[in-house]
Amino acid sequence: MTTTQPTIYLCDDDEGVRTSLAFLLRQHDLEVTSYASGPELLAAIDAATVPLRGIFVLDVRMEPLSGLQVHEALISRGLDKRMPVLFLSGHGDIPMAVGAMARGAFSFAEKPYADEALVQLIRQALNAEVQWHGRMARVDALRQLIEGLSRQQVRLMPLVAAGELNKTIAWKMELSVRTVEEHRRKIFERLNVHSAAELATLLAEARTAGIDIAATP
């Protein structure tokens, strides 16, 4: 599994459903990799050398691991933030699918599904994946940029974003105004921003993405 093209990772223990669905999706020019069980899927994920792209389509009722348990495993790997998870639900397990939705699954399709609806839902998921991927790439980049700053600069950054004057910052951090000016210039240059407002926006984005930025000292 070396491809980075968005792929549909399909997991269903019913061979008829699995192969037919894979067949259908391939006819829509979609990339499908199918697995007969949760452990098989998880093993493949863990063996991947490059970051995966795509979505997961999981049947709710499977043996030995249920769709929900597989979902849990994906969450523990942090993959749910990057790749949408779509459930296939038979009747009677809708409450479970709903529970999975509450835990962050993208959507679920009830069997027997209408083909267009399912293809459309999968395309939506794929689009979402692209968006998620872009956002995650930006976040990764941002993290790298922030990680490139010195400790002092990281501490100083929120104050600058808050629109404090150099003088005030210097007094607060017991630095010379000159040093503060230097740090500010380095931060702006590194993060490629041109104003305190831009910096504030960027920091907000970073915080949303879960990047740890030291609070005001």
Add this chain to the structure above:
Amino acid sequence: MSTPAIAHHTHHGAAPPSAGLSRWSRFLWEAPLLLSILFTALVVAWAQENDTLEREALRQSVVADTLSLEAQLAARLETEAVKLRAAATHLPPAGADPNRQLAIQPEIAAGLDRRWLSVVWLDADMRIVAEARREQRPGVPAQPQAQGISLHLIAPTSDEHHPQTGQLIARYDPADLIQSKDFWWLAAQYEVQLLSGLGEVIVSTESPGRVARGETYETPFKAIPDARLRLTQRVRQPHWFTTLPVILLVGFLVLISVATLLLRRQMRQVTRAEAAWRNEAAWRQSLEESALVGLRARDLNGRLLFANRTFCEMVGYSVDELVEHDPEFDHLAHPPQDAASHPTQRVGHETRWRHRDGRMVDVVVFESPLVDGAGQQVGWMGSIVDVTERKRLAELERKQREVLSNHARLSTLGEVASTLAHELNQPLTSIVSYSAGIAKALEKQPGTRPDLLAAAQALSRHASAAGGIVHRIRERLARRELVLEPHDINTIVSDAVALLKLDFKRAGVSVQLDLDAGLPRVRMDRIGIEQVITNLLRNANDAMAATPPPRSLQVHTLLSHNPPLGSAQGWVTVAISDTGPGLGGRDIETLTEAFFSTKKEGTGLGLAICRSILESHGGVLHAQDAAGGGACFSFSLPPDKTINEATHHDNHATHHLSMR
């Protein structure tokens, strides 16, 4: 029995006797006796008075007789004295033979003949000159001597010169004086006694053995110095209280007393009987009034004679209205033919009456002949039971059963559809996917035969349609709207047990309920949960059919804090254990598999339906072998919070599905 009197009696209950009346009647009781006593007292007083008067009169007559006797005796002695004086006067001076001289003196001889015992001639010096004695004449019994005492008369003799020359003394027997036949009438009545001055009896007319005890009177007998004359009545005047009238009267009093006593006793019995009758009448009346059974009596023409309160309440009319008007339910007044033909049997017939306010009353009427004291049938006695409420309850129970069985049927159908849908889902999904895929592939391929493409597209459409149909059927049947309301599980358990009471009884199953009164109310679909309980109870009942008695079924409700799904809050749990053959190693998964059944005629859906219903409540169904060898099915319902969450999710799901 005078039948109208019954109705009459109902209106005017006998008033209890007052205390005043009782005192008056008590007086009446004693009046005859008191009057008798009064009468007797008056008669006794009269008798006494009479007696006193009589005694007084008697005494006076005794006095008068005494005095008159004394006077007569005195006069007689005086006569004798006169005759003696005459003899003395005619006596010549003493001669040679004075004895002879004395004896020939005619007066003297007459005197000796008459009364004198002897005559003695004394001279002036008190010497005896001569003596003449009465001769003892043969044939004449000697006069009784007055105890040797004799009395004498003295007369002086005289001549021309001397006023007294001597004396003639004539002795006489006083007894002779008194016992003279001249006084026979007195002697018959009185005892006449002559007493000396010392009180000695000188002469008595009575022989010494006989003693007179009657009225007595004494008077001095002047003719003899110091003597007294006493008359004593021979017949003793009886005491007044020993007289016949008084005795008769006393007898009368005794008889009256006895009669009064007897009468009193008789009347007491009558009174007691009357009191008993009153008591019984009052008792009967209160019995009639309190009876929950309507009672009515009718004569042979069907006219109402009597009705008790329950009957009146049953039809909404008062007794008077019923008796006077013979109201609208007149058609009921005629005795039923079957009752008439079997007068001895108590055949009840069911009918409907219209109450005065218009509602219908279901009643069962039992008619039996009304027989009077002479054994003659005078009408019909009917007891009427109001069965409206019973019928209503039966109807209600029937409806409940119907609802439950309807629900069960629907659930069964739903479960069939659901199972079918589940089974069909996977292949249908495959067909949909394949056909859609083929259609898509053909579409992309240049030069595709259009009929093949159309066929593939049609296949896809039909498969989708089939899926839609299955889905819709399942939606309609399996997803019944849950009516969630807070309910007490104990009530539902009790109701379900009550519903199957008859089945248990028929199968000889004893049911023990052990319900925890402190259970919280849980929001649940009542019909659904009742169906689950009913189903489990029925299963248990059926399971025990093959096992020998005693068959017992135990139903527990409890709050379990350790349900399998794990929750800090208590789950309301119902456990039903039987003494049947047990589970035979099968677990709940096997048992709830669709169409799995141990019963020949079972659908194999019962437990599956139970499980579906419980899971739709967020609850769980368990099965395990009971301690006593049978099976124990139990289910737990989550506390309200969990239900709320599940409901929330359901809404969410519905919302999401509608988006597709």
